[in-house]
Every structure is written in structure tokens, then in C-alpha cells.
């Protein structure tokens with residue numbers, strides 16, 4: 001095969017593989033959102049999910065995080081909030097689950113090994129980061 005063609009084909013394979021990986025990550029983030037978040041924030045992320053009426057605090061519209069923050073999407077703040085590093089400052093009580101703990105329990109199951117915990121932690125960070133990326137794509141234009 002001509003070398004240029006070979007390089008071109010190889011590059012396409014790498015690019016295509018990468019695009020598929022990104023797609024897969026976005027799909028699983030959307031799936032995580034529907035499974036873990038939609039009960040309260042609704043499947044369109046605008047709040048008012050089926051569980052919302054049972055809560056004291058109103059689940060905010062997650063398509064307007066950026067708007068509420070004055071036009072910038074603070075990925076770190078959103079990530080920290082979901083993981084559970086930040087508590088609610090409005091009421092001092094947080095109704096939203098601490099997803100870091102919840103996902104950790106789910107990921108390590110009965111294992112008590114440090115390796116399992118380390119691997120689980122890495123996986124959880126990626127999962128939450130993918131959810132943050134997903135939320136970012138939902139932000140409305142002001």
C-alpha cells in the first residue's frame with residue numbers, strides 16, 4: 001500500500017475510534033442522568049421530576065446553571081456539588097444524595113481491597129465528569 005494512503009487510513013481509524021469512544025461516554029452520561037437524576041430534576045433536566053413534590057427543596061432547573069451563575073459554567077463547582085464536596089448553603093440541609101458515596105458503595109460492593117477502592121474512585125470521577133460534560137451541553141443560551 002502506498003505510504004500516504006496507509007497513514008491516512010490509520011489516522012481515520014484512530015479518529016473514528018476516538019469519536020466512538022466520545023459517543024459512548026456521552027451516551028452513558030445521559031443514561032446515568034436518566035437513572036440517577038431524572039426522578040428529581042426530570043428527564044429534560046428542567047426540574048419538576050416525579051419525586052420533586054415530595055421534597056422540601058425544589059430541584060433546580062439544570063439547564064440554567066450557567067445562567068444563574070451569570071453566564072459562566074463552573075465545571076469544578078458542579079462536579080464538587082454532585083460528588084458531595086459542597087453542601088447546600090441555602091438551607092444547611094441537603095436533599096440531593098451524596099453521589100460520591102452512593103456510587104462508591106455501588107462500585108466496591110463487598111470488596112474491602114484498597115485496589116478495588118482506588119479503581120472505583122477513578123471510575124466514579126470519570127462518571128461524574130461525564131455527567132458534568134453532559135449538563136454543560138444542556139445549558140440554555142441567554
Ligand code: HEC
Pocket residue numbers: 032033036037038039040041051055057058059060062064065068078081082088093094095096097099131
Ligand atoms: C432526591 C432528589 C434529587 C436527585 C435524585 C438528584 N438531585 Fe440534584 N438537587 C436536588 C435538590 C433538592 C437540589 C437543591 C439543593 C438541595 O436541597 O439539595 C439539587 C441541586 C442540584 C445541583 C445544583 C444546581 C445549582 O444551580 O445550584 C446540581 C448541579 C444537581 N442537583 C445535579 C444533579 C445530578 C447530576 C444528579 C444525578 C447524578 C442529581 N442532581 C440528582 C435533588 C436531587
